[in-house]
Amino acid sequence: MEELHSSTENVYYRRSQSRNNRCIIILTIVVAIVAFVVGILIGRYATCPEMETNDPVHGFPEELMKDADPEISKLLINGMNSDKIRQNLKMLTEKPHLGGTDENHELGRKLKEFWEENGLDHVVLAPYKVQLSYPNMSNLNYVELLDDQGNSMYKSNLTEPILTPEENKTGVVPPFNAYSPPGDIQGVIVYVNYGRVEDHEYLEQNTSVSVKGKIVLARYGKIFRGDKVKQAEIRGAIGIILYSDPDDITAGDVDKVYPNDWWLPPSGAQRGSIYIGVGDPLTPGYPATEWAYRKRDPNEYMPGIPCHPVGYGIAIELMRSLAGGVVPEDWRGKMNVTYRFGDAFQNQGWKARIFITTHSKVVTTYNVMGIIRGAVEPDRYVLVGNHRDAWVFGALDPSSGTATMMEMSRVIGQLVKSGKWRPRRSIIFCSWGAEEYGLVGSIEWVEHYTKILQARAVAYLNVDIAVEGNSTLRALGTPLLYRSLYSATKKVPNPNSTEVAAGRSTVYDTWYNTYPWQGYHRPEVKLPGSGSDYAPFRDRIGIPCVDIRYSWNKNKLKLSSYPMYHSVYETFYLVDRIMDIGFKYHTAVGQVWIEMARQLSDEVILPFNVTDLTNVIEDQTDSLLDRFGQLLSDNQVDIDLLRGAVKNLTNTVERFENKLEEVDKTNPYVVRQVNDQLMNIEKAFIDPNGLPGRKYKHHLLFTESSVDNYAGSSYPGLSDALTRIVHGDNATQQWEVVHKHFSVLLFVLQSAQSVIRDVSNFMYSY
Numbered sequence: 001m002e003e004l005h006s007s008t009e010n011v012y013y014r015r016s017q018s019r020n021n022r023c024i025i026i027l028t029i030v031v032a033i034v035a036f037v038v039g040i041l042i043g044r045y046a047t048c049p050e051m052e053t054n055d056p057v058h059g060f061p062e063e064l065m066k067d068a069d070p071e072i073s074k075l076l077i078n079g080m081n082s083d084k085i086r087q088n089l090k091m092l093t094e095k096p097h098l099g100g101t102d103e104n105h106e107l108g109r110k111l112k113e114f115w116e117e118n119g120l121d122h123v124v125l126a127p128y129k130v131q132l133s134y135p136n137m138s139n140l141n142y143v144e145l146l147d148d149q150g151n152s153m154y155k156s157n158l159t160e161p162i163l164t165p166e167e168n169k170t171g172v173v174p175p176f177n178a179y180s181p182p183g184d185i186q187g188v189i190v191y192v193n194y195g196r197v198e199d200h201e202y203l204e205q206n207t208s209v210s211v212k213g214k215i216v217l218a219r220y221g222k223i224f225r226g227d228k229v230k231q232a233e234i235r236g237a238i239g240i241i242l243y244s245d246p247d248d249i250t251a252g253d254v255d256k257v258y259p260n261d262w263w264l265p266p267s268g269a270q271r272g273s274i275y276i277g278v279g280d281p282l283t284p285g286y287p288a289t290e291w292a293y294r295k296r297d298p299n300e301y302m303p304g305i306p307c308h309p310v311g312y313g314i315a316i317e318l319m320r321s322l323a324g325g326v327v328p329e330d331w332r333g334k335m336n337v338t339y340r341f342g343d344a345f346q347n348q349g350w351k352a353r354i355f356i357t358t359h360s361k362v363v364t365t366y367n368v369m370g371i372i373r374g375a376v377e378p379d380r381y382v383l384v385g386n387h388r389d390a391w392v393f394g395a396l397d398p399s400s401g402t403a404t405m406m407e408m409s410r411v412i413g414q415l416v417k418s419g420k421w422r423p424r425r426s427i428i429f430c431s432w433g434a435e436e437y438g439l440v441g442s443i444e445w446v447e448h449y450t451k452i453l454q455a456r457a458v459a460y461l462n463v464d465i466a467v468e469g470n471s472t473l474r475a476l477g478t479p480l481l482y483r484s485l486y487s488a489t490k491k492v493p494n495p496n497s498t499e500v501a502a503g504r505s506t507v508y509d510t511w512y513n514t515y516p517w518q519g520y521h522r523p524e525v526k527l528p529g530s531g532s533d534y535a536p537f538r539d540r541i542g543i544p545c546v547d548i549r550y551s552w553n554k555n556k557l558k559l560s561s562y563p564m565y566h567s568v569y570e571t572f573y574l575v576d577r578i579m580d581i582g583f584k585y586h587t588a589v590g591q592v593w594i595e596m597a598r599q600l601s602d603e604v605i606l607p608f609n610v611t612d613l614t615n616v617i618e619d620q621t622d623s624l625l626d627r628f629g630q631l632l633s634d635n636q637v638d639i640d641l642l643r644g645a646v647k648n649l650t651n652t653v654e655r656f657e658n659k660l661e662e663v664d665k666t667n668p669y670v671v672r673q674v675n676d677q678l679m680n681i682e683k684a685f686i687d688p689n690g691l692p693g694r695k696y697k698h699h700l701l702f703t704e705s706s707v708d709n710y711a712g713s714s715y716p717g718l719s720d721a722l723t724r725i726v727h728g729d730n731a732t733q734q735w736e737v738v739h740k741h742f743s744v745l746l747f748v749l750q751s752a753q754s755v756i757r758d759v760s761n762f763m764y765s766y
């Protein structure tokens with residue numbers, strides 16, 4: 001039974017097994033066929049490059065997709081050493097180091113050595129041959145008052161008097177305005193307040209005074225000095241004297257001044273360039289290499305009238321000599337004298353004289369560029385920069401920034417050298433050679449490497465002046481960097497003990513408390529003008545940029561600049577003994593800077609918030625249409641098209657940000673794809689044809705207004721043309737500009753949208 005049973009069973013078993021075998025073979029074939037077909041179908045339809053694809057990518061070392069280590073952030077922030085910043089500043093301010101001089105070249109070589117010693121992978125000294133401007137040191141500039149016989153009744157001092165031994169060095173250039181043409185002119189003086197468009201208009205509409213054929217006296221402040229010269233020149237003035245009024249550079253108390261306090265003494269004068277172009281004047285648009293073609297004719301942005309800067313000790317003598325009507329309240333500064341329009345002197349037949357020997361000279365200027373090579377994406381560059389050239393000692397501008405950058409590069413370089421860390425992307429430290437002459441160092445470099453930077457640059461983090469006051473952080477920047485800026489400032493301890501005692505423990509807290517942004521629950525960041533080296537990165541490449549500094553509280557002190565700005569008194573003593581005892585504000589700025597550099601160079605997904613970008617674009621659109629909406633509509637411009645384009649962009653950004661939340665950070669191709677979209681969105685606003693009439697200003701949204709080089713502006717192309725129309729300046733021609741530029745704006749807004757749409761669905765059908 002058992003056997004039979006077993007045999008039966010056996011038979012059954014054998015049969016069943018052979019049937020099973022057949023099933024398995026058939027099943028295997030079916031599975032294979034199905035798998036094959038499904039495989040084809042997947043290959044055909046399912047590998048659509050949506051960014052939420054979650055397929056693991058095999059064979060890719062996992063550590064290369066590891067996100068940034070928060071421990072590194074602490075190491076970098078805590079590594080910043082205030083004593084070392086102080087030592088750097090002492091070294092940097094030993095001698096004057098004006099752009100194009102041997103002393104500035106020497107500092108460049110020292111910086112190169114410093115970077116090589118501190119772990120940077122590659123350092124170069126990059127020369128550019130550029131046209132700068134200097135006074136004739138054996139025949140100095142001055143301003144003079146002459147009586148009716150031509151006798152000198154008052155002559156300005158040729159140099160600023162020495163107040164501490166620190167200023168007593170060779171190589172100090174006396175006050176001058178770079179790129180002023182040389183000249184020896186005489187005429188009556190007309191006072192024009194700040195020399196802005198509205199000041200001239202006030203004069204034209206409310207007085208019989210004309211600046212035509214006259215010498216203009218204007219106080220520094222409110223707008224870029226070059227724009228003051230231009231406004232005077234286009235109205236026919238023959239020369240211009242710029243001065244610092246105590247109203248704009250002191251708290252009203254003119255007794256406590258340098259070397260006892262940080263206020264400008266009457267003898268201090270603000271040097272500065274009055275060139276309103278940017279970069280080397282002889283090689284516009286191209287790098288000033290040895291073999292570059294150089295223009296012969298004068299540049300259209302060059303001032304055509306002699307210009308000289310003086311302190312209020314001299315300005316008061318000039319003002320006292322003037323006759324004419326008394327100026328309105330808001331034209332009066334704080335000099336102890338009656339402010340008059342002038343157009344005549346108290347004494348008949350008197351004249352003012354401006355004597356200028358300043359001349360242009362082609363010299364070599366050096367940028368120092370140092371790279372830390374990225375571990376995973378060496379072809380993505382986070383740029384960190386500051387200029388090196390100073391009008392004299394430049395203890396604040398720019399050496400407070402350079403001293404801080406040196407410390408930051410040491411901390412990063414040493415950590416890399418130790419083998420503990422290497423950032424995912426490359427960091428490039430930049431020390432620019434001749435910023436004070438019109439961003440010459442940075443522009444030549446950006447022109448030299450435009451193609452590379454357009455493809456590979458991530459962001460540019462500028463600190464020109466690290467410390468110009470000790471109340472709060474102040475920042476200029478484009479919106480994609482706001483997130484990183486806020487996050488970094490929240491991590492940095494507050495350097496001010498009074499603020500800490502008031503419950504504000506971080507740099508962010510004081511900043512927010514001082515400059516809350518209306519409508520947003522965060523501190524205000526203003527759009528940058530062209531005041532420093534961030535401008536070419538924005539204008540030519542369209543990469544996000546910031547400029548940060550510690551500053552005074554603008555709500556409490558109405559200063560036009562920090563008092564000692566561009567004077568001989570910007571010394572190490574001023575910083576060390578008066579402005580930042582212990583260098584804790586320098587350190588705080590350096591900590592924000594280093595943390596931002598870490599986030600941008602090390603986080604797997606770039607920390608850009610595109611919603612911040614569209615918020616700013618929406619605000620700008622509102623502000624443009626508030627001012628000019630009716631005028632545009634009355635002239636057949638369909639403003640709803642602009643509103644619609646902005647709305648569409650905002651909606652696409654919202655979808656993009658949602659997808660970004662779920663992106664697979666372990667897939668290097670997906671990561672590269674979204675990072676490229678983030679890197680390219682702002683570049684959509686770059687138009688190589690430039691803004692109307694401004695060939696080298698390519699950013700159609702965030703470029704400054706054409707009447708003030710310092711200030712950011714909303715839709716600069718439209719608002720400039722519309723402002724001219726409102727002022728009755730060439731209206732027919734300007735309407736053509738408006739109609740054309742309006743359509744260009746619709747186009748770039750749509751381009752931005754294309755950048756962040758799905759990469760296989762970026763086109764439009766009509």
Ligand SMILES: [Zn+2]
Pocket residue numbers: 387397398435464465532
């Ligand atoms: Zn500067």
